[in-house]
Amino acid sequence: MGRKFFVGGNWKCNGTTSEVKKIVTTLNEAEVPSEDVVDVVVSPPFVFLAYVKSLLRSDFHVAAQNCWVRRGGALTGEISAEMLVNLGIPWVIIGHSERRQILNESNEFVGDKVGYALSQGLKVIACIGETLEQRESGSTVAVVAAQTKAIADKVSSWENIVLAYEPVWAIGTGKVATPDQAQQVHFELRKWLQVNVGAEVAASTRIIYGGSVNGANCKELATQPDVDGFLVGGASLKPEFIDIINSATVKKDD
Numbered sequence: 002m003g004r005k006f007f008v009g010g011n012w013k014c015n016g017t018t019s020e021v022k023k024i025v026t027t028l029n030e031a032e033v034p035s036e037d038v039v040d041v042v043v044s045p046p047f048v049f050l051a052y053v054k055s056l057l058r059s060d061f062h063v064a065a066q067n068c069w070v071r072r073g074g075a076l077t078g079e080i081s082a083e084m085l086v087n088l089g090i091p092w093v094i095i096g097h098s099e100r101r102q103i104l105n106e107s108n109e110f111v112g113d114k115v116g117y118a119l120s121q122g123l124k125v126i127a128c129i130g131e132t133l134e135q136r137e138s139g140s141t142v143a144v145v146a147a148q149t150k151a152i153a154d155k156v157s158s159w160e161n162i163v164l165a166y167e168p169v170w171a172i173g174t175g176k177v178a179t180p181d182q183a184q185q186v187h188f189e190l191r192k193w194l195q196v197n198v199g200a201e202v203a204a205s206t207r208i209i210y211g212g213s214v215n216g217a218n219c220k221e222l223a224t225q226p227d228v229d230g231f232l233v234g235g236a237s238l239k240p241e242f243i244d245i246i247n248s249a250t251v252k253k254d255d
């Protein structure tokens with residue numbers, strides 16, 4: 002298969018300077034597989050990006066948690082993709098459910114953002130996922146397909162995209178998707194990419210899982226053939242994030 006494992010740490014709106022320093026020190030001292038085996042990307046709040054980048058070991062990378070949908074300018078409070086490029090920030094998370102839900106970011110808006118960020122040279126962790134209500138009504142696949150389509154409509158190359166499947170009901174709830182539940186949706190997403198984008202993109206695009214991943218449940222999730230890594234919230238602030246990075250070497254089920 003050859004998809005490199007990807008582990009992202011989304012710190013969300015957390016941290017003080019001293020807490021950030023402590024997390025980075027732990028990461029810098031960790032024994033983990035090489036960059037050939039796993040991509041590790043941590044995403045601090047904007048205000049700590051430059052600081053984290055300056056302290057962080059060179060085999061780990063940083064991501065912003067958002068960026069503006071088009072070129073910067075008279076947009077008080079926003080951060081543009083160009084600024085991230087200027088700071089040497091390689092990655093950005095786009096379309097996280099907290100922004101979709103709390104800040105009403107639509108599928109189209111998220112698709113536009115992904116397209117613009119890629120056009121500026123950023124790599125994108127694009128987030129999708131259904132709510133509990135949508136899952137219970139049986140529309141999970143339709144919801145994530147529509148979210149993915151809005152992204153695919155604005156993207157000509159998938160080379161710099163990681164797709165993060167994060168069921169909303171599993172985020173911050175301690176209610177992790179079972180390995181089967183995650184695998185099922187990842188499989189459907191890969192199939193969607195195959196039919197609607199192409200076989201090569203489907204085979205090479207990393208689809209990572211997010212939602213209550215921790216040091217104890219990561220290994221079993223990592224055995225699933227279509228789970229190519231994780232986007233971790235709460236546990237990325239703790240030393241167990243190292244265990245999650247190390248799940249990159251778990252053997253996949255056939």
Ligand SMILES: O=C(CO)COP(=O)(O)O
Nearest residue numbers: 011172173212213234235
């Ligand atoms: O939203 C997430 C990562 O982007 C997941 O958060 P938790 O790992 O805290 O559930």
